Amino acid sequence: MTLSLTINGKTHEVRSDPDTPLIYVLRDELGLKGTKLGCGLEQCGACAVLVNGQAVLSCVSAVEAFDTKEITTIEGISGTEIGRAVQDAFLKMSAAQCGYCTAGLVVATTALLSRTPAPDDDMITQALTPHLCRCGSHPRVLRAVARASNR
């Protein structure tokens, strides 16, 4: 059985078993290594991708659940103006240390700002709290979110 996935605007026929979590299809079958695995338990947010514009964790849910959905990974995030603005803001604010959480945070911020161009602090906290950063880059990430939003 093959599944058809739409990723970063392109359609892919996928041969992985349908029970394979999406992230392994992205990384191993399609070579999109930008999405990071941190826990495989939906606890750390490193693996977030956009699914129909929402930030969704990709490390547990089976790939078959994403059939016919529009998926955007970090590699495709610059396809929108908001995505580019978020990447640029992370760059300008040096919003990373080791960078392993960065892809997930850029994805989450893009989802947030696409929905709410000028989010308040509570909305930002809510959007980012599923994401762990162990280096303590949080203040910079928050500054990057502020820079990218219309505030």
Add this chain to the structure above:
Amino acid sequence: MPLRVTPKGIACCGAGLEQVSLDAHTLIADWITFEGDRLLIHTGKVDIGQRISTALIQITHEELTIPWGRIDIAPVRTGHAPDEGITSGSNSVEQSGYALRSAAITLREHMIMMAVARHGADAADWQLTDGVLSLSGTNHRIELTDLIPDVAPDVPVDQGHLPAHRAQNDLPRPEMSGLRKMVQGAFTYVHDLEWPDMVHARVIRPPHARATLRDIDPKTVVNLKAAGFSIIRDGSFLALAGTKEWPVIKAATKLSGACDWDLGAGLPAKNVFDALNPKDAQRFLVVDGTPTSKPIPDTNPNLDHTARFERPYQIHGSLAPSAALAHWTGEKLKLHSHSQGIYPLRDSIADSLGLALEQVEITHVPGSGCYGHGGADDAGFEACLVAMALPGTPVLLKWSREDEHAWEPFASAMAVELAAEMEGGKIKAYSAQVFSDTHRGRPRPGPNRTGPARLLANHFRADPIGPIATAPNLGKHAGMHRNLEPVYAFAETHLVKNLVTDLPHRTSAMRCLGAAANIFALESFMDELARGQSIPPFEFRRAHLEDPRALGVLAELERQVSLRPAMADGSGRGIAYAQYKNKMTRVGISVELDVNDRAEIRLLDARIVADAGRVIDADGLTAQLEGGFLQAASWTLYEQATWDQGGIQSRDWDSYPVIRFDNVPNIEVTLLDHPNAASVGAGEASPGPAIAAIANAVFDATNIRMRRMPFTPDAIRQTAAAE
């Protein structure tokens, strides 16, 4: 910005650790080479998210003015990179940075003399801008890169030059190395390596560290092998490999279910804080920050203020589980690893496998932030074991989240007992005793095959090596006694290190080593004593400090605090001060927080004032101070490893919670730049005072003195009930 070239400088900085790297690698070419018009920096220090790459590029740019876009860091690989030991102790800027700056200054002056020889004039008449030498009043222009072929390969680095003068903030800053790729998802971590014909591997772990593998259900083994998986067993070390990652994970779970483990007596379920006492300890009197064999005098009976502070076992908890790629060609073992010490790891692996040093080559590839000795070295060796069993096949071995939480070497649990005698509003006599297992568990060569004995998999092999008891670390401000010596001038001090072994868990170095608990203790105690004397906390500290730069940090922090609004009910403010190892970065921190009815702590505001000497990468330094603060806040409020007889219980981010975006305060960092002072590392400077400032703010808010991390709502309620 043009750089005025000065004639030979005068000796500076000098006597200190900074020369370690340069003494071992004495030529310019050991540190700087060119490829075409690009400059290549050679370093043995690895970038673990602390931005050493960015700082080294900045240093080279400052001295040679070559645009940073044309400066690269060479791959850090054994046999090629300078052997700078382990990237730890906040020494990278001091050691590698010093070596590189000296090499760059020597190279610059050498090339100016070449220009003088060719075109005349005085050295001082040549100006260096954007990597081009020009002679004022003429149109002589020479690219540095054009001179390079004529620089002899054996020019030694001339040590002891003053770095070029620069005004503050007048230099453009390089973009953080790698950041552009990180935001695009294009930065390569070791986890992302993909080689032709590569297999993925997982290790099947025992329920706990003292279990042994009795048997595996043979039918499962046959089925898995028939399905194309390789099963590698060496005693109780068990791994599985196959071509696709997810099927490997599923197969490893199956294989795990087919294992019959002998659990032995299980993990010791004792209370580690009870075990941290002088009865079973190796004891050392600490003098001048250094453990000695001198007899330990009885404690002064007049020390009537006493308090004991404790930290539980905690984990590094790297965001990415450890990983490594190994390839055994039949003659050479090539390992790609995020180890912080590629040379000591190479030596330990070669010894473990009976290979010559030249047969093992390790290349550093970034992992996620590690904050000390996490699982990197162990995963590297495990990848090697699997690769040796599959000659010719590259093996990418990854730990799971559970592996990382349960099997990385923990940060040692600690206790610190303080006592003091007051006189005239000052501390007259002071005693500090620290209790802990080792903080030194990294694999590196030593007696009784220390290196192999500290690699986890060797404990489980059919022919096991280790674990072995660790010899006490007798270095100055090393291990558990880092910052045990107070930075304050107390008339009489009595300092004792107590090494307690035979505790439940394997331990090793985590950010700050003993300094985190020692500064938590000392700075909480200072707060208690100051309050007892009704002396303001800044004034009480100043009364015991002579160092003008320490006083400068406190003055700036006090100025900032004086501008803050008064605290509301249920809120509090606490301050703390420390100088890492009493010789590196000086940091003062003020924290404001509130404690709600459910005893939850919400961090509101943090002010960090730091003096790290000459500032090289201000943004990187600030990032380290902020990051150190937040990691320490996470230790303080949330983190503790838990276990019972059956094994480690804290195995994920639910059972081992850490700080998240919902408790990040506003953080303001102020750097006091001292352009003529040596640059010192700051990666470990802020955590100690951060912990104490939070503890002191909790007391300010609640009158509850928290002396054991973490300050969970349960712990706060229990402490309140006990008082």
